Amino acid sequence: MNIYKSIPTPPNPDDMKPQGPVKLFDDLYFIGNKVVGSWVIPTSEGIVLIEASAEADHWEKVLKPGLDEIGLGSEKILALLLTHGHMDHYGGSDHIMRATGCDVCLSAVDAVYMNTRKKNIRTNKESGVSAPMITRIIAPGDELVFGDHVISVLDGAGHSPGCLNYSMEVHDNGEPHRFIMMGGYGVFGTFEWEDVQTSVMYALKFASTCVNAWEYAKAHNCDIFFNPHPHLCNMYQTAEENKNRKPGDPNAFVIGRDGVRQWIMERFDACMASVVEFSDIRKPFVEE
Ligand SMILES: [Zn+2]
Numbered sequence: 213m214n215i216y217k218s219i220p221t222p223p224n225p226d227d228m229k230p231q232g233p234v235k236l237f238d239d240l241y242f243i244g245n246k247v248v249g250s251w252v253i254p255t256s257e258g259i260v261l262i263e264a265s266a267e268a269d270h271w272e273k274v275l276k277p278g279l280d281e282i283g284l285g286s287e288k289i290l291a292l293l294l295t296h297g298h299m300d301h302y303g304g305s306d307h308i309m310r311a312t313g314c315d316v317c318l319s320a321v322d323a324v325y326m327n328t329r330k331k332n333i334r335t336n337k338e339s340g341v342s343a344p345m346i347t348r349i350i351a352p353g354d355e356l357v358f359g360d361h362v363i364s365v366l367d368g369a370g371h372s373p374g375c376l377n378y379s380m381e382v383h384d385n386g387e388p389h390r391f392i393m394m395g396g397y398g399v400f401g402t403f404e405w406e407d408v409q410t411s412v413m414y415a416l417k418f419a420s421t422c423v424n425a426w427e428y429a430k431a432h433n434c435d436i437f438f439n440p441h442p443h444l445c446n447m448y449q450t451a452e453e454n455k456n457r458k459p460g461d462p463n464a465f466v467i468g469r470d471g472v473r474q475w476i477m478e479r480f481d482a483c484m485a486s487v488v489e490f491s492d493i494r495k496p497f498v499e500e
């Protein structure tokens with residue numbers, strides 16, 4: 213993978229087939245396909261979800277059957293946290309909310325953005341999905357308490373104007389570790405913003421977000437890195453490595469501070485490369 217790539221190449225259609233639930237930690241699962249899905253956090257009070265996949269019927273077709281399969285089907289769903297207002301993250305929100313009565317949480321900025329954004333991953337017409345109802349506004353700095361788990365909400369702006377990062381302690385055979393999940397991967401440039409100046413501004417904003425994420429990861433000893441998209445953090449490959457684990461072997465998702473630094477640095481470099489790519493300052497001026 214080209215580390216300077218800001219936006220991933222479109223996924224293979226085969227990667228969009230449901231994969232069945234994957235257990236990552238004692239208290240973290242993923243249910244979806246190789247590109248999109250929901251992160252499932254069982255707490256002492258019920259389940260918290262991060263992300264709602266791309267499809268409107270994600271709940272009934274993939275998520276609920278997956279929860280049944282891992283024995284969590286009758287647990288209360290406490291909340292659905294969204295990282296940002298792009299369709300491939302919120303697609304299943306409305307069905308999840310209607311089926312479970314859970315809160316749907318997002319930043320105020322992206323709650324507005326997703327309703328006003330001109331270009332989304334797919335149009336509402338193509339997908340049958342429109343921007344979902346947000347029942348709880350959350351903001352960077354919030355510490356969301358769900359039973360015995362606390363999810364820290366961090367600023368992830370740049371990929372979208374109000375994108376959020378999340379961090380939480382998870383456990384591996386009882387041993388605590390901490391992940392940082394960066395909500396965004398790169399910046400869309402003029403595809404999204406149409407003018408050069410706004411595109412450059414958001415690329416710089418995301419680079420600055422990477423710096424904040426790294427400061428946070430250092431201060432809180434994050435030793436796991438996630439992107440909401442499994443294919444953008446090697447989630448299925450790493451889960452595969454864990455299948456051959458013997459008692460006492462480390463969990464392959466635990467990559468240490470330097471591993472986390474590597475992922476964040478790649479995103480930083482990609483954003484800085486985007487700043488140069490989007491700008492026309494370096495191109496020779498030709499009078500028209
Ligand atoms: Zn996005």
